[in-house]
Amino acid sequence: MAAHTIENISLSSLLESVKRMKEQGFRLIQMSCTHKDTFILDYTFGKELDLFDLKIILQALIEVPSITSIFPAAFIYENEIHDLFGIPITKISIDYSGNLFKTSIKTPFGDQTAVSTNTPEK
Amino acid sequence: MAERTIIPFGPQHPVLPEPIHLDLVLEDEKVIEAIPSIGFIHRGLEKLVEKRDFLQYTYVAERICGICSFMHGLGYCQGIETLMNIEIPERALFLRTIWSEMSRIHSHLLWLGLTADAFGFESLFMQTWKIRETMLDIMEETSGGRVIMGSCTIGGVRKDIDRETLHRIVNQLADLEKQIHEITSVFEKDYTVQQRLVGLGTLTREDAYDLGAVGPMAKASGICLDMRQLGYAAYSRLDFTPIVASAGDSYARTLVRMQEIYQSIDLIRQCEAKMPLGPILTKVTGNPTGEYFMRVEQPRGEVIYYIKGNGTKFLDRVRIRTPTFANLPSLLKILQGCELADVPVLILTIDPCISCTER
Amino acid sequence: MSFFKMAKIITRNLFTSPATRKYPLTKRSNYSNTRGKIDIQIENCVHCGICQRRCPTGAITVNRIDKEWTIDPFACVTCGYCVDVCPKKCLSMNNQYSPSAHTKEKETHKDARVPDHTTNH
Numbered sequence: 001m002a003a004h005t006i007e008n009i010s011l012s013s014l015l016e017s018v019k020r021m022k023e024q025g026f027r028l029i030q031m032s033c034t035h036k037d038t039f040i041l042d043y044t045f046g047k048e049l050d051l052f053d054l055k056i057i058l059q060a061l062i063e064v065p066s067i068t069s070i071f072p073a074a075f076i077y078e079n080e081i082h083d084l085f086g087i088p089i090t091k092i093s094i095d096y097s098g099n100l101f102k103t104s105i106k107t108p109f110g111d112q113t114a115v116s117t118n119t120p121e122k
Numbered sequence: 123m124a125e126r127t128i129i130p131f132g133p134q135h136p137v138l139p140e141p142i143h144l145d146l147v148l149e150d151e152k153v154i155e156a157i158p159s160i161g162f163i164h165r166g167l168e169k170l171v172e173k174r175d176f177l178q179y180t181y182v183a184e185r186i187c188g189i190c191s192f193m194h195g196l197g198y199c200q201g202i203e204t205l206m207n208i209e210i211p212e213r214a215l216f217l218r219t220i221w222s223e224m225s226r227i228h229s230h231l232l233w234l235g236l237t238a239d240a241f242g243f244e245s246l247f248m249q250t251w252k253i254r255e256t257m258l259d260i261m262e263e264t265s266g267g268r269v270i271m272g273s274c275t276i277g278g279v280r281k282d283i284d285r286e287t288l289h290r291i292v293n294q295l296a297d298l299e300k301q302i303h304e305i306t307s308v309f310e311k312d313y314t315v316q317q318r319l320v321g322l323g324t325l326t327r328e329d330a331y332d333l334g335a336v337g338p339m340a341k342a343s344g345i346c347l348d349m350r351q352l353g354y355a356a357y358s359r360l361d362f363t364p365i366v367a368s369a370g371d372s373y374a375r376t377l378v379r380m381q382e383i384y385q386s387i388d389l390i391r392q393c394e395a396k397m398p399l400g401p402i403l404t405k406v407t408g409n410p411t412g413e414y415f416m417r418v419e420q421p422r423g424e425v426i427y428y429i430k431g432n433g434t435k436f437l438d439r440v441r442i443r444t445p446t447f448a449n450l451p452s453l454l455k456i457l458q459g460c461e462l463a464d465v466p467v468l469i470l471t472i473d474p475c476i477s478c479t480e481r
Numbered sequence: 482m483s484f485f486k487m488a489k490i491i492t493r494n495l496f497t498s499p500a501t502r503k504y505p506l507t508k509r510s511n512y513s514n515t516r517g518k519i520d521i522q523i524e525n526c527v528h529c530g531i532c533q534r535r536c537p538t539g540a541i542t543v544n545r546i547d548k549e550w551t552i553d554p555f556a557c558v559t560c561g562y563c564v565d566v567c568p569k570k571c572l573s574m575n576n577q578y579s580p581s582a583h584t585k586e587k588e589t590h591k592d593a594r595v596p597d598h599t600t601n602h
Contacts, residue, residue, distance in 0.1 A: 002352055004415065027331055030426050030443035042428065042441075044415065049352055051415055073334040073451040080447075101480075102161035109169060174537060181537040181560040245491060252500050266516040272560055280561070281514065308486045 002049035009054050011064065014043075017054055018067045021045045026052060028067075031077035033085045035110055041087070043067070061087055061110075068093035076100075086110035124149045129462070133162050137240045137466040140476035144469075148462060156457040158450060164480040168440055175435040176202060176410060180275055186442070187478040188269045189232060192225045193420045194478075195274040198440070200354055201416035201429040202276050206408060212356075214278035216397040219356040220288075221264070221271060221279075223386040223393075228257045229421035230379045230386075231302075233473050234309065237376065240466045241318040246308055253301050260291055278403035292394050295387050306380045319373040323456035323468045326370060333451040337423020338382070339472055342367045342374035349419035360392050372471045379473075382421075409435050420445055422473045444478035511576045516559040518579040521550055523590040525571035532563035532572065548592040554579035 009017050026045035034040040039058040044051060058064070066089050068074045078089045079100040086107035098106070127148050133141030141162040147154045170182055183198040184191050196218055203210060235250035258268040264283050265271040273281050283291075309315055325335065330343035340347055341364060348364035350357045365381045367374040410431030418425050423445025430438040449472040456468055502509060511517065528545040540556035541563060543549070557579070564572045 006413070028334055029424075030428075030441075030448070032428055032439075032441040032443065034430060034439040034441070036438055044426070044428075048347065049349075051417070053415065072332060073448075076447065076450050096157070096159075099159060100161075101164065102159060103164055108166060178535060178537045178562070181558070181562060184560075185558065243487075246487060249490060255500075262515060263512045264514065266512075266514045266561075267559075270558075272516060280565075304490060308490075312486045 002051065004051050006053040006055060009056060011056050011058065011062070014054075014056060015065060015067065015070070018043065018070050021052065021054075022070050028071040028074055028077075031074065031081060033081045033087065033109075035085055039085065039087060039110075041081075058087070064089045066090060066092045083107070084109045126154065131156075131465060131469075135466070137236070137470065138474070138476075139236060140474065142469075142474065142476045142479075144457075144465075146457075146462070146465065151462050153457050153460050153462065153465065156454050158454065160476065160480055162480070163477050167481040168442065171437050171440045173436075176431070176437050177276060177406075177435075179437070179440065181272070183440075183442075184270055184272060184274070186481055187444075187475055189229050189475055190225065190420045190422065190425075190478060191269060192221050192271045192274060193418050193425065194442070195271075196222060196355070197416050197418040197425055197427040197442075198429070199274050199276050200418070201414055201427045202410050202431075204414050204416065205410040205412050205429060205431055206406070208277055208404060208406060210278055211401045211404060212398050213282075213400045214402045215356040216393050217279045217283060217402065218274060219360070220283070220390055220393050221261075221273060222355065223389045224257065224261055225271075226386045226421045227383050228254055228261065229473075230383050231257065233379060233421075233470070234305070234376070237467065237470050238309075238315075240470045241315070243315065246305070250305055253298060253305065256294065256298055260294065263287070264291070275403070277406045278401075280403070282402050288394050288397075292391055295390060299384065299387055302383060306383075309376055309380060316373065318464075318467060319376060320371060322372045322464055323460065323471055324369070324371045325452055325456055327368075329455060330370070330452065333455060334448050335423075335452040336445045336448045337420070337473070338375050338378045339423065339449050339452055341365060342378045343370040344368045347424070349417045349424045352417060354416075354418065356393060356396075359396060360389055362389060372467060375471050409433050410437065422446055422475055422478075423448065425478075442478075442481055444475065444481075446472065446475050446479045449473075450479075511578075513576055515576040516561060517575045517577045518554055518559070519552055519557060519563065520573050520575050521552075521590055522571045522573075523550060523592045524594070525569045526550055526592065527569055529568065531566050531568065535562050535566050537562065542587075549589055550591075551587050551589045553585070553587045555585045 026047045029044045029046040032042040041056045043054040064087060066078055075092050075094045078092050079096050081087055082089050083098055083101035129146045129148055131144040131146055132138055133143045143159040145157040167182060167186055171179060174182055180195055180198060184195040186194050231250055231254040235247040238246040262268045265273040265281055273279050325343050327344045330340050330345055346364050346366045365378050367378050411433045413430040416427040425445055426443040428441040432438050453472050460468055528543050530543045533541045533543045538556050538558055540553045542551045561574055564574050
């Protein structure tokens, strides 16, 4: 039977928990964010058929360190979360600075800001 | 120092089934790196969960993508059923498996045709899609739609397949298998196909694991990972082993997908033999609470449905991480160092489904 | 490794009938299960509005006062949810698709029956 564990951690212990996952042979499966009053970040790791999730609750838009130094494939998820939710993730290995996901409203899933000016008006 | 140019690829390109934009940095004819840009088909479907209750959302989830439509509905329904502890009737599990495998066959046939089109083999593309038409007709006869099947719902399935129809379909699939065999022997043995696919876009096993490759991308590099081994739907009662190759190049991925078509036909045959009689739907009452990660094996790889409920009929969050999104870092890796003429084949080799990626 | 593997299939195709239909001379008939347009038996409708609330695209509008039931066939995605939830089972799914048109017009059904006790001739 495949394991399915969800663990709550704090923002300060993020990098060492992620390093622990890497040492145990896990790989990054996905990263997700939920926004309802608070921002909840989910880092999901997997090894064979087991699933292990680390959950961080952020009260506001605070800076989150990138985990691309440990898991290089995380850059695509971190860019997506930055583009859609507006969470400032620092030191991403390949940072598209908001140009990965083109939407006419910036950060549509987070606290919405003004309409972006680089889409042509109808 | 050679001069570098930037060539935009997409969003409209004859070889792309859906729009994606890549800025290719070239030095003479070699690609140095590729910078992706997505969002052309973003419909905000994850945000729609605030306005549609969890029963209506099944119909939204099915329509995220046309090629993998049934399995999106399946992943969502199974996630809700796990959260609400609903027991599905046996017959519904087998019906869901049959439709999932039909989805897989038609998706891989579509991909084989598009790959043939990418390296210019138009007649092979047309022949493959001619076979696919029979598969789409079978899907329409049993579920009502050629593309969006609409038969999976929370609590079971909405339509039944009676025994005579199922027996006739299995016989039709046996005839189809002979036609598919003719086409796949062209892919396997033809000289021109091999010149375009062998040795192209090699992904080593360590790279595939670290970059998070899923589905046939990972299986062709030697990683044996198939979410059907988790035993959802009726897979725990069926007998199959995931197909793995070790070369890691585009030819290996083609072989893996071809073998998966034959495996799917065999799985449908096994389902017909083992399917019990009985009801196909259970009644659903109440609202979902809690959170769960549901993983389903789509034709392109592993899709994760993260569903969070809070006891009301509107869910808190539905997050869908599709396999093409997980394969994007691998794509950016295999594009480095290839020739410009090979870029369409390499983009197609990850089997991109951009409408799933952007939801 | 072989050459001309495809040539056998292509030469065979030269001598067999085409795989395509000569539409519109021969039309393809739909299966009995095919999901098409929504039909209503307006006499049985009680105008409860459940179909309007459940429709995922908002294609149905129910007017209880005027006893009208309107559907926008160009917004309908033929999911069939309205057919499943109707308490009076007056909605059904036809196996023919909605016809194409030049303008997007809604389709209204009105229950124009007048109750007996109001006619006093």
